[in-house]
Amino acid sequence: KAGVTQTPRYLIKTRGQQVTLSCSPISGHRSVSWYQQTPGQGLQFLFEYFSETQRNKGNFPGRFSGRQFSNSRSEMNVSTLELGDSALYLCASSLETIGESPLHFGNGTRLTVT
Amino acid sequence: DQQVKQNSPSLSVQEGRISILNCDYTNSMFDYFLWYKKYPAEGPTFLISISSIKDKNEDGRFTVFLNKSAKHLSLHIVPSQPGDSAVYFCAARRTGANNLFFGTGTRLTVIP
Numbered sequence: 001k002a003g004v005t006q007t008p009r010y011l012i013k014t015r016g017q018q019v020t021l022s023c024s025p026i027s028g029h030r031s032v033s034w035y036q037q038t039p040g041q042g043l044q045f046l047f048e049y050f051s052e053t054q055r056n057k058g059n060f061p062g063r064f065s066g067r068q069f070s071n072s073r074s075e076m077n078v079s080t081l082e083l084g085d086s087a088l089y090l091c092a093s094s095l096e097t098i099g100e101s102p103l104h105f106g107n108g109t110r111l112t113v114t
Numbered sequence: 115d116q117q118v119k120q121n122s123p124s125l126s127v128q129e130g131r132i133s134i135l136n137c138d139y140t141n142s143m144f145d146y147f148l149w150y151k152k153y154p155a156e157g158p159t160f161l162i163s164i165s166s167i168k169d170k171n172e173d174g175r176f177t178v179f180l181n182k183s184a185k186h187l188s189l190h191i192v193p194s195q196p197g198d199s200a201v202y203f204c205a206a207r208r209t210g211a212n213n214l215f216f217g218t219g220t221r222l223t224v225i226p
Contacts, residue, residue: 056213
């Protein structure tokens with residue numbers, strides 16, 4: 001079974017621009033979550049989608065948004081990029097709940113904002 | 115506010131010996147705990163999990179222990195192998211939620 005696929009792997013953007021990241025979950029997984037990893041901060045939860053609905057949201061500003069499509073694929077958008085948005089963005093998928101199956105992560109998109 | 119803490123940023127262990135990675139949490143509403151391993155340029159890989167109704171779970175060389183009264187869990191790797199060298203993250207889920215709170219990770223180096 002194919003794993004979680006994230007595209008692109010690397011991105012370089014300039015302050016003020018916007019960016020869209022893409023994620024394809026494991027087949028059959030309906031929950032897709034996004035996490036931000038920065039040095040010293042570990043992984044911070046951004047949001048979770050299930051059946052095209054945002055089910056849970058972390059403590060990030062409104063510049064961070066996402067959506068999920070009917071095939072469970074998800075996109076994450078960051079508008080008006082700031083230098084501090086430079087990070088590894090990880091997408092993860094699971095069955096309906098983490099208790100049924102653990103989160104399975106993709107290899108991430110490394111975003112650099114200059 | 116870091117609800118899951120890994121106070122040791124790094125740990126070095128000789129090959130064949132036991133590796134013990136520790137994790138503390140503050141939220142008594144956490145009911146499910148997981149350990150992930152991460153290699154550079156890859157996403158975290160699930161290792162082992164434990165529900166709050168248990169105090170121990172084993173999977174091959176990996177054992178996770180949960181002490182609810184102390185709000186502490188640990189991951190034991192026996193015997194440690196050079197391929198275990200990676201960053202290990204502890205994570206926890208709150209009851210009714212479907213997101214994880216992660217610690218900041220411990221870098222394990224297994225010396226051949």
